Amino acid sequence: MHSDNSYDIAIIGGGISSCVFASTHIKNGFDGKIAIIENGRKLGGRSSTRNSFNNIGWELNHGSPNFNICNKTNNHLLQSFIQELLDSKIIESDTSDVIDLKENHLFETRINSDFLCCSNYIPRSSMSELSQKIISKENLNDQVKYFFETLIVKLNYDNNRWILTSKNGNKFKTKFLICSSNLILHKRSLDILKVNQIPLRKAIPENNDKKIDKIINLLTKQDYVQRLTFLIYTKINYCYKDNYKNKFRYFILSKLLEEKFKFERIIFQKQSNNNLGIVIHTKNNEFIEEFFHFQNKDKFKEKILINFNQLFDKSNFINKLNDYQDLSIMIWRASQPSGLAIPEVLQVCENYNIAFCGDWFDFEGFGRIEGAILSALKLSCKINSIS
Ligand SMILES: Cc1cc2nc3c(=O)[nH]c(=O)nc-3n(C[C@H](O)[C@H](O)[C@H](O)COP(=O)(O)OP(=O)(O)OC[C@H]3O[C@@H](n4cnc5c(N)ncnc54)[C@H](O)[C@@H]3O)c2cc1C
Numbered sequence: 001m002h003s004d005n006s007y008d009i010a011i012i013g014g015g016i017s018s019c020v021f022a023s024t025h026i027k028n029g030f031d032g033k034i035a036i037i038e039n040g041r042k043l044g045g046r047s048s049t050r051n052s053f054n055n056i057g058w059e060l061n062h063g064s065p066n067f068n069i070c071n072k073t074n075n076h077l078l079q080s081f082i083q084e085l086l087d088s089k090i091i092e093s094d095t096s097d098v099i100d101l102k103e104n105h106l107f108e109t110r111i112n113s114d115f116l117c118c119s120n121y122i123p124r125s126s127m128s129e130l131s132q133k134i135i136s137k138e139n140l141n142d143q144v145k146y147f148f149e150t151l152i153v154k155l156n157y158d159n160n161r162w163i164l165t166s167k168n169g170n171k172f173k174t175k176f177l178i179c180s181s182n183l184i185l186h187k188r189s190l191d192i193l194k195v196n197q198i199p200l201r202k203a204i205p206e207n208n209d210k211k212i213d214k215i216i217n218l219l220t221k222q223d224y225v226q227r228l229t230f231l232i233y234t235k236i237n238y239c240y241k242d243n244y245k246n247k248f249r250y251f252i253l254s255k256l257l258e259e260k261f262k263f264e265r266i267i268f269q270k271q272s273n274n275n276l277g278i279v280i281h282t283k284n285n286e287f288i289e290e291f292f293h294f295q296n297k298d299k300f301k302e303k304i305l306i307n308f309n310q311l312f313d314k315s316n317f318i319n320k321l322n323d324y325q326d327l328s329i330m331i332w333r334a335s336q337p338s339g340l341a342i343p344e345v346l347q348v349c350e351n352y353n354i355a356f357c358g359d360w361f362d363f364e365g366f367g368r369i370e371g372a373i374l375s376a377l378k379l380s381c382k383i384n385s386i387s
Contacts, residue, residue, distance in 0.1 A: 008032030010174035015045025
C-alpha cells in the first residue's frame with residue numbers, strides 16, 4: 001500500500017471495464033500506481049462467479065454467463081484485445097449448444113438473443129477469474145492495488161486531488177479518478193449509499209463543469225433492468241437425458257414462453273466434479289414482485305421447480321428435477337442499464353481529472369460486456385492523449 005493511500009489513478013469498481021482499463025493503460029505505457037476499490041469480495045462485478053460457502057467446489061456464473069462480441073463497426077482496438085485474450089488462452093470460443101425454446105415445445109437451434117448473437121466467448125476459467133487474468137497479464141510490476149469490501153460513499157475535490165471516503169471511514173487520495181460504475185453519479189445512490197445528495201454532485205456543485213452537469217442530468221433518464229438469478233445445485237446423480245459433453249448449455253425462452261413460465265434463459269453449467277449446476281434468469285417484473293412479497297421463500301422455490309419441470313416436460317435433453325442439494329437466489333437490482341445511453345463525448349471531464357467507463361455508455365454493446373470492454377479500451381487512449 002502507498003504510505004498515505006495516495007494513488008495516481010483510483011478506479012471505483014472492480015468489474016470487467018475497470019480491469020480492462022487498468023490492464024490496457026499499463027500496456028499503453030502508464031507506470032504510476034493504480035488503486036481498484038471494489039465493494040464486493042472479488043473482481044468481476046456483474047460478470048462474476050459464485051463460490052458458495054455451503055457448496056464447496058461449485059462455481060456458478062451468476063451474472064453474465066459468457067459474452068458475445070459483434071463489433072459491427074470493426075473497431076480495431078476491440079478486435080485486437082479479443083485476439084490477445086484468445087492468443088494468451090484466457091478465453092476461447094464458446095461452442096456450447098444454444099437452444100431457442102419456442103411455443104408448443106418445439107426446440108430450435110437458432111440464435112435469436114442480444115446476448116448470444118455473433119461470436120460467443122467463455123473464459124477458460126471462471127467469469128471472475130477472467131477479470132483477474134486480464135489485469136495480471138499486464139500488472140507485472142505490481143502497479144495495481146486492490147481494496148475489496150470497500151464501498152465509496154463520499155467524494156471531495158480539493159487542490160486538484162480527489163479524496164474518496166469509504167463507508168468504513170477509509171480515505172484514498174488520487175490525482176485522477178475513474179468511475180467504472182455510475183452508482184456514485186446516479187439517483188439510486190441516495191437509497192443504496194444512504195446519502196442525502198448524489199456524491200459526485202456534492203463534490204462538484206452545479207454550474208462548475210458543463211460535462212459533469214450534463215452527465216448527471218442525462219443519467220436521470222437512465223434506468224436499470226432488475227433480474228433475479230436462481231442457482232440450483234443439483235443432486236449428485238442429476239444429468240442430461242442425452243450424452244451432451246460441453247461445459248455449458250443455454251436455453252433461451254421465446255417471449256410467449258417467458259410470459260408463461262417467467263424465465264428468460266436457463267444455463268446448465270457442468271462442474272469440475274461432473275455435477276450439473278443450473279442457473280435460471282428472470283426479468284419478469286410480476287414474478288420479481290411476487291418473490292419480494294413471498295414470506296415463505298421455500299414455497300417460492302417450489303414454484304421455480306414446478307415451472308422448470310413443466311417447461312422441460314417434453315424435452316429430449318433435460319430430465320425432470322425432483323429435488324436439489326441447494327437453491328440460492330441472487331438479486332440484481334441493476335443488472336443492465338436501459339433507456340438512455342451516455343454519449344461518448346462525456347467520458348472524460350478534463351477540468352476535474354475525472355473519467356468514466358462501463359456498459360452505460362453509448363458504445364456498441366450498451367448494457368453488455370462488449371460495451372463495457374470497448375468503453376475501457378477507448379478511455380485509455382483518451383487519457384493518454386490529454387496527459
Ligand atoms: C444476471 C445478468 C446477466 C447478464 N448477462 C449478460 C450476457 O449474457 N452478456 C453480456 O454481454 N452481458 C450480460 N450482462 C451484463 C454484463 O454483466 C455487464 O454489462 C458487465 O458486466 C458490466 O461491466 P462493468 O465493468 O461496466 O460494470 P460492473 O460489473 O457493474 O462493475 C462495477 C463495479 O463497481 C462496484 N461499485 C459500484 N459502486 C461502487 C462504490 N461506490 N464503491 C465501490 N465499488 C463500487 C460494483 O460492486 C461493481 O463490481 C448480464 C448482467 C447480469 C447481472
